[in-house]
Amino acid sequence: MNLVRTKHLVVAALMALLMWSCAAIGSPEGGPVDYTPPRVVKTSPQQGALRVKGNKVEITFDEYIALKDQQKKVVISPVQREMPMVRGQGKKVTVEFRDTLIPNTTYCIDFSDAIEDFNEGNPLEGYTFAFATGDTIDSLAVSGIALRARDLEPMQHIIVGLHSNLNDSALTKLPFDRISRTNDKGQFTLRNLKPGRYHIFALNDVDGDYRMARTEDFAFLDEVIVPSTSQFTSQDTIFTFDHKVDSVYTATHTDFLPNDLLLSVFNENHRPQYLKTTSRLADNKLHVLLAAPSDTLPALHIIKPAQHEPQWHCLERRAAGDSLVYWLTDSTLIKADSIVVAMTYLRTDTADRLTEETDTLTFALRKTGAQ
Numbered sequence: 394m395n396l397v398r399t400k401h402l403v404v405a406a407l408m409a410l411l412m413w414s415c416a417a418i419g420s421p422e423g424g425p426v427d428y429t430p431p432r433v434v435k436t437s438p439q440q441g442a443l444r445v446k447g448n449k450v451e452i453t454f455d456e457y458i459a460l461k462d463q464q465k466k467v468v469i470s471p472v473q474r475e476m477p478m479v480r481g482q483g484k485k486v487t488v489e490f491r492d493t494l495i496p497n498t499t500y501c502i503d504f505s506d507a508i509e510d511f512n513e514g515n516p517l518e519g520y521t522f523a524f525a526t527g528d529t530i531d532s533l534a535v536s537g538i539a540l541r542a543r544d545l546e547p548m549q550h551i552i553v554g555l556h557s558n559l560n561d562s563a564l565t566k567l568p569f570d571r572i573s574r575t576n577d578k579g580q581f582t583l584r585n586l587k588p589g590r591y592h593i594f595a596l597n598d599v600d601g602d603y604r605m606a607r608t609e610d611f612a613f614l615d616e617v618i619v620p621s622t623s624q625f626t627s628q629d630t631i632f633t634f635d636h637k638v639d640s641v642y643t644a645t646h647t648d649f650l651p652n653d654l655l656l657s658v659f660n661e662n663h664r665p666q667y668l669k670t671t672s673r674l675a676d677n678k679l680h681v682l683l684a685a686p687s688d689t690l691p692a693l694h695i696i697k698p699a700q701h702e703p704q705w706h707c708l709e710r711r712a713a714g715d716s717l718v719y720w721l722t723d724s725t726l727i728k729a730d731s732i733v734v735a736m737t738y739l740r741t742d743t744a745d746r747l748t749e750e751t752d753t754l755t756f757a758l759r760k761t762g763a764q
Contacts, residue, residue: 430517431458431510442524450488450502450522457484457511465550466507470585471498472568472603481508488522497527501585503573505550519576523585533586533620537654539579539595539612547579548658551610552598555583555591559617564594564605565745572603591618595656607745608664612656623648665741669715673756677727679706679719683738686714691738693719696753698732701725732756 431454438445460481467479475491488502501523506516523530535555539548554569570591575581583593596603597610605611629642664685672680681691690708695701705723710716721727733755740750 427510427513428515429510430515431456431508433520436522438524440522440524441530443528443530445494445500445524445526448490448494450524452486452488452522454484454486454508458486459509459511459514460486460507461509461514461516463504463507466505466574468503468505468552468572468574470501470503470569470571470573471495472572494526497525499523499525499527499531499585499587501571503584505574505576519582521584531585531587533588533622534582534584534649535586535593535618535620535654536580536582536649536652537656539575539581539656539658541610542612542657542659547577548575548595548597548610548612548656549577549579551575551658552596552603553581553583553656554594554596554603555586555618556594557589557591559590559592563592564613566604568603569594586620588620591620593618593654593656595658597658607661610658610660612658614654614656618651618654621650623650665745666747667740668736668738668752671754671756673732673758676758677721679721679732679734679756681717681719681736683715683717687739689739691717691736694735694737695726696733696735698725698729730758 433452434455435453437451438447458481460479463479463481464476469477469488473490473492477491478487478489480487480489486504486508494500501521504517504520504522506518508517508520509515525531539551539553540546541548552569552572552574554572556563556567557570558567571583571586573581573583575595581595593614594605595610595612596605599609600606624645624647626643626645629644631639631642633639666687667684669682669684670680671682674680683691690710693706695705702723702725705726706719706721709718709720711718726732733753735751735753737749737751739747742748
């Protein structure tokens with residue numbers, strides 16, 4: 394009886410040891426780390442397709458993907474009135490246009506690095522997809538870098554755009570013909586351009602309207618940009634195992650020019666100009682505060698009291714440039730309980746232009762002035 398029990402215990406122990414051994418052998422140790430970004434295997438329509446009629450683009454990859462910050466990173470040319478729906482699901486990215494496609498136009502979808510593989514987050518850098526609604530597709534390109542003017546640091550993820558309308562007003566009134574976005578190094582490429590003459594701009598488009606606001610970081614080049622191509626050849630020699638020349642391979646390459654554009658980004662710290670406050674906190678001191686510094690000083694004309702000296706004040710301009718103090722030197726004005734002044738100054742209108750405006754102001758002693 395004890396022998397049988399012993400045999401059973403030995404068999405059970407051997408089986409447990411075998412199961413543990415199998416489990417240990419079968420436990421996954423993990424494979425090599427994946428550093429490869431997703432690869433495009435199919436698109437609908439095809440890359441570079443002509444006479445496209447539909448409003449949807451589907452891009453299929455060789456692995457599951459994820460979209461990161463697509464609302465910020467994905468830019469589409471020409472600029473859309475309503476942003477298309479950009480979605481990632483499974484192995485597909487889908488772009489659905491909400492605006493009607495423009496006839497005889499080349500469309501370019503610049504994904505930047507928004508597409509990543511699902512598991513490791515490896516980004517597909519600089520991927521663009523282009524198609525045309527007409528019989529030809531535009532294929533020129535220009536490239537460069539955008540740096541912050543004050544310290545030469547790269548300007549990351551800002552808009553770079555081209556205008557074929559060379560008028561100065563185009564930047565504030567018209568959407569860009571073509572846009573792209575800088576990468577982490579401040580580099581940019583504008584693709585699928587038609588032949589022509591362009592002005593180029595960089596814009597930290599805070600409000601998302603693809604137009605310049607004077608409070609936003611901004612850059613431009615004075616010279617007109619003319620996209621072009623240049624072809625060159627390169628040779629590569631193939632050797633045998635015993636170091637003899639086997640063959641010489643010649644390849645033809647195309648450079649898209651210009652490819653060395655430098656955009657120096659600055660901010661003019663623009664503030665709308667208007668009259669902020671007026672006050673008379675001492676009998677001989679009139680204070681005028683503007684909303685922003687002004688190169689043109691206001692013109693003050695005394696209406697009341699009527700009797701005063703022609704040189705009735707001494708002007709003190711504070712360091713910021715927006716604060717003006719008029720020290721009274723005329724005894725009649727100093728003794729007056731209130732002084733009525735017509736002041737002509739520059740004011741920013743609704744079109745963001747500086748225009749002259751004249752207000753009648755009352756400076757009452759130790760009270761805030763009112764119009």
